[in-house]
Amino acid sequence: MRDSPLRDRTVVVTGAARGLGAALARELARRHARIALLGHERAALRQVAATLPAPALALEVDITDPAALHRAADTVRARLGRPSAVIANAGLALAGPVETADPPAWRRVIDVNLTGSAFTAQAFLPDLLHTRGYYLQIASTAALGAVPLMSAYCASKAGAEAFTHALRAETAHRGMAVGIAYLNWTDTGMIRDIHTHPALQAPRRLLPPPARRILPTDQAAARLARAVEQRSTALYLPAWTRLAQVGRAGLPPLITRLARARFQHRQSGLPRTQTGLLGPGGLADQAARRDTPRP
Template sequence: MAGTASPLEGRVAVVTGAARGLGAAMVRELAERGATVALIGREESTLAQVRDTLPGPARCWEVDVTDEAGMAAVADDVRKTLGPASVVIANAGLAEGGPFAESDPATWRRVIEVNLIGSAITARAFLPQLRATRGYFLQIASLASIGAAPMMSAYCASKAGVESFAHALRAELAHERVGVGIGYLNWTDTDMIRDADQHPVLRELRAHMPRPARKVYPARTVARRMVRAAERRSAAVYAPGWLRATQVVRAAMPPVVTALSKREVPRLEREAHFEATGLLGAGGRADAAGGRSADG
């Protein structure tokens, strides 16, 4: 509401994968609500570019979210320079597509490491601060957490994993008044998704989803919903809102997806040969080149 201070005003908020896409959009939303923002990612120059556009105080740290010692050091530096974190958003993520059998094992593993293990390392590094502030941890998940799709096995496995991790963490921390939320996202307009549409295997996957499920939503719109969830300490947030309905029918989704895939995948593969995509988006390309970027 206009003229009403956000509960985030004056608080320290941490966002991983903050160099671009949804992460950068959430950083802007947080800053506009008066939060002091810590940007975490693996491309210092890109992080700095985002930081320099923000209306309030912010600092950035270059670190790989899968580096336990590095993340612990960053968390300590955030506390010393900005103050203890009240909000931590585990957003860093990678994606790749294509048939599992033809996927590169190292690439497949890297998606799991960044999306799942990186989220757990982020939580571990900042939990002492969240306990002190009785803060809020938001895990960015996906529709893929609820219903897996073919040709996205690593991404789906990692997002199902972070959903379960967040549920377990919430139960562990409830008595300490630390909130844990899960952000369920559909297709969001980031360079990762734009890159996905350049590959027949993923372009066809999205094109054959039901009409509401194939729509791409602006990153700023999704970011606004995620940050509003942080203000409210929501247990779950859905972008778009209709994703909430998939929770009701999630048990029925695997056999439906299997039946459709049994019919459609052979036909689609005849029209456009499916190959492994490699890591998607600018962050994925930097990671593959050795930069280890994981900006969602």
């Protein structure tokens, strides 16, 4: 860790109150980076910051609020210095059929996963251009092969993938690097209660057994931290998921055939219930918006 290129560099991590974001903050701090933790939950962010061995700053911010993000960028710059890396990790998920989807919840997943990532990049872009830094978008294999019952999540991650490619093309000539990480099922709060939600179990059961494996958060964080050090263009976790990129043109018809075969022979057909926003992060997002005064 003594030779890490992140030593004494400022790194911003969104969605850092728990799960992958918190684990990633710890991995980066072990590399002697200064960490800015952004998210909804001030107390949880401060708890994570207090455990880090390097200087850290906890900032409560809604990443779908551009003005708040720009204020956060000003604070990070003043307190920790210009960021050399920004990791757009914050995300939400829900599961259930489009037919019964709750429009505000469906839209919120798009707002956070896609629009929030874009606003994050925009707010910190002046700093990353100045430092010739690195922006890492946490995406998902859901961007490569959309599955039934997770339409909002898949659409948001596919959009985030396209945004990342566009941002890379816009900034490459200015020395900035842009990467994307395609994660398969990872042990975060969003899927930890997977066995209680039929709408979340169903798409996972369409996959072959190796593709159902849940990756431990600490393993994912260690790989992501190395990707930041190496300014990687693309990272696939687990590594075999790169095959999905190679064969992505054939994934939609394959998934459609598998879904048709599974659901048409079930007496109840598709699960019809909605999960709502998943995990503690989803609950925190709902609480933060409920407590925010409306203009």
